[in-house]
Amino acid sequence: MRVVIGLEIHVQMSEAGSKLFCDCKADYRGFNVNANVCPVCLGLPGALPVVSKKSLELALATSLALKCEVPKFIVFTRKHYFYPDLPKNYQISMFERAGGVPICRNGVISFLDPSTWEWKTCRVRRINIEEDPGRTVYEEGGITGSPYALVDYNRSGVPLLEIVTEPDIETPRDARLLVEYLLLMLEYLGVTNPRLEGVFRVDANVSIGGGERVEIKNIGSTLDVEKALNYEILRQTKIREAGGVIERETRHWDAMRGITRPLRHKEYEEEYLYFPDPDLPPIAITEEMVEKALRIAEKADLQVLLGELLKLNVPPEHAWSLLSTKPSLELFRKTVSLGGDPQLTARILAVDYKGELREQGRDPYDPSSWPPLETVLELVKLTLSGVYPYDTIKGLVIPALASNPQARLETVLPEKAGDIEVAVEEVIREEVKAVRDYLQGKTQALNYLVGRVIKKIGRKAVDPRVIREALEKRIKSVRST
Numbered sequence: 001m002r003v004v005i006g007l008e009i010h011v012q013m014s015e016a017g018s019k020l021f022c023d024c025k026a027d028y029r030g031f032n033v034n035a036n037v038c039p040v041c042l043g044l045p046g047a048l049p050v051v052s053k054k055s056l057e058l059a060l061a062t063s064l065a066l067k068c069e070v071p072k073f074i075v076f077t078r079k080h081y082f083y084p085d086l087p088k089n090y091q092i093s094m095f096e097r098a099g100g101v102p103i104c105r106n107g108v109i110s111f112l113d114p115s116t117w118e119w120k121t122c123r124v125r126r127i128n129i130e131e132d133p134g135r136t137v138y139e140e141g142g143i144t145g146s147p148y149a150l151v152d153y154n155r156s157g158v159p160l161l162e163i164v165t166e167p168d169i170e171t172p173r174d175a176r177l178l179v180e181y182l183l184l185m186l187e188y189l190g191v192t193n194p195r196l197e198g199v200f201r202v203d204a205n206v207s208i209g210g211g212e213r214v215e216i217k218n219i220g221s222t223l224d225v226e227k228a229l230n231y232e233i234l235r236q237t238k239i240r241e242a243g244g245v246i247e248r249e250t251r252h253w254d255a256m257r258g259i260t261r262p263l264r265h266k267e268y269e270e271e272y273l274y275f276p277d278p279d280l281p282p283i284a285i286t287e288e289m290v291e292k293a294l295r296i297a298e299k300a301d302l303q304v305l306l307g308e309l310l311k312l313n314v315p316p317e318h319a320w321s322l323l324s325t326k327p328s329l330e331l332f333r334k335t336v337s338l339g340g341d342p343q344l345t346a347r348i349l350a351v352d353y354k355g356e357l358r359e360q361g362r363d364p365y366d367p368s369s370w371p372p373l374e375t376v377l378e379l380v381k382l383t384l385s386g387v388y389p390y391d392t393i394k395g396l397v398i399p400a401l402a403s404n405p406q407a408r409l410e411t412v413l414p415e416k417a418g419d420i421e422v423a424v425e426e427v428i429r430e431e432v433k434a435v436r437d438y439l440q441g442k443t444q445a446l447n448y449l450v451g452r453v454i455k456k457i458g459r460k461a462v463d464p465r466v467i468r469e470a471l472e473k474r475i476k477s478v479r480s481t
């Protein structure tokens, strides 16, 4: 049966600096409860909202990146509902009717399937800018059992983008790929950090075989987008096959149990009593604003960035790996601009170094997990010089750098076999007594000799086991002659 999927993606503009209408922080994580608040985001009487320029700029850049029609002016609307975490009893949002004008209409997103290198498209119906509500916490038995509720307004007023697609998506996997690609795009635009806890939520509409559409609310991870849709399609297929009818409804994704559950009958939009917010006059979108946003959007065009990598003959899977970890792409571009070989640099950064970070449980998205530019450039040149086989670079040097990215390259380079032999030879010649002691069975004399060899080699990283082995072998051969 034909599957039709549409998405509504809510993303916090965590990188916007401030909340949407006040100076409290957009990234509220790490604050004590109700410590990131002011009269505006607490909805106190007399407090007036003032739109953050940065949020507006980022929302406009997103709209342009998604090839939207940009309006001459935008109008915020009030969306009324009553819930403790919404202190004003309305959310400032945008609505395409009732006098509201959203920041974007009729866009399109092209997204990549990195496993087949196929580009797919999905139309974007509109983008709204809105404020996040606060958070209600129920202790002791959850929403039905708890005798009280706690409200934290740290999140209240955080700028959100609501990106609504047309129902153009045909498979749960494509839905996941679209969300992943969109989040990466928003990261490059400087809108959000997709790895922050709770920074995005997805609602998905799905219908099969022309039946009623069911909305799945509150999906919190990209993997769950695919899982929730797969579950829902299976559920609807079973009902249809048993002769039943799919009802239009809203369901909740229960990530713990991996199922969707009925939530409530669809609320109709009229129930929200939308009207233009009288505190916020229409905001003109000037040509100057558009030009500035266009420059942000152009620099963050993932298709262009990928194209540049492919032009340098970087294999597609390495190119995608570089792109999907922003610090590695930045390091790659700088290294190549200073003469580093593109293919080798890509292989080291996108495959072996990134793999090693994962192996060691370090965060590849944290720029401090990556070595400085000079180290990478030196490493690339050294690898090309052929002094060390690539196995040694991969097996010894990269793991040592990954565990200490600030280490100077020469301190993590292993000794070349020849250098160890020379040092061992000299130490055996100089330390006659210790060698004799060792031969007479005083095993600790070998530790002393190992120490002497390490000192002779100098500051460079050496593996004591290798030296011990070389010493033993050499002493044995001296003895047998």
Ligand SMILES: [Zn+2]
Pocket: 019, 022, 023, 024, 036, 037, 038, 039, 040, 041, 042, 157
């Ligand atoms: Zn505030």
